[in-house]
Amino acid sequence: MKNLTFPSLIFQGSVVAIATTVLTSTVVETAQGATVTYTLEGTVTSGPLLNQTYSGIFSFDDASLTGSGDEFLTVDTIFVNFNGSTFTKADATVPPEVSFFEGDFLGLSFSVSQDTPPLSFSFIPGFFDVTESFVSYEENTLAGDGNVI
Template sequence: MFYQLNLDSAQSIFRVEFCANDRTTACPQSNPLEPEEAMPKVTLKNLFASTAGIVALHLTVNTQPAQTFSLTYNFTVNITTGTYAGNSYTGAFSYDNSNLTGSGLEFVSPTQGNLGVLFNFLNRTYTQAQDRDAVSGFPRVYFRNGNLLGLSFLVVPPTANPGFFFVPDETPGFNSGFYLGSTDTTYGQRVGSIAYALQPDPDPGPGPNPCGNNSCPAVPEPTEIAGSLLALSLLVLRAKLGRKRVGRVEN
């Protein structure tokens, strides 16, 4: 994964662009059904294959970790210079981290990570849909090795007056912070800083153990499930073979 600096010469605003390679894995094709004439031999072969496949699927499902979380950061803009010096303004953003690896430089956006932004500024509320470059996949939240770098969020007149720009760490040509007076032709001036805080998990944690008195039935182990499936399948196969033999004797 790498990033490159992109200059929008028509509007003189730097925005950071990132690129990533997508990988796909082809699913194996299932084998066609064998003819009924070879049923005893093929059925036994398929029986063991099916049992092994079910057990493998069971193990995969039960060992696959849950990796998708919706995370929310609250942020506070602290104005230190200019007309609004001494004032603070708040907001928040939420995103789905399922595509983040925690390695290198990464980002989430409304189209890649379901990023949502709310910012309360001068008695108005701004959202991700009002970013000047929304059609290009902004705003974005950037990370370096899983650590938050910050929000890149640009709203200009007439949508916002004055316009503002959230600049994250490591943005080429900028000091991170909050900029005011942003337009299509100027960056504006840095007038304050932005503090981010991860919102605590609303899940209060596990409650009392309902099986503390060992009253709950034990969950069968994968090997027990495999044994049961194999035994059941063998019984079915034996019954089919018995019916075939009886039919041949009667004929």
């Protein structure tokens, strides 16, 4: 099992909302490859959702992973509890995916936007390393994000 911790990055001059995320991975071998499952949890440490916690789980099949260059794999299943609501793949503004560079996990790409209450959030992978990943959110026009510890 891997534990990866996520914290703060300033995103387009927004109000900083630092979130700490812990990812834990589990690999289940299948005939097509391996289904990899990560769990995540965190606490928003600034902004309008100060001290709100979130958690979730997502899975993907890594059978097509080559370990060379930039690679993006579709997330098969995702459940994220954020600000009192549960969000799934059906709620995503674009299909969720995980990113890899040279075989190294860079993070989750998952974005949700809802009207009532006005809330959007995104998990954004790193560019070259998982420590560059961050989470960003906006509630009622007040925005925040955080970079990775």
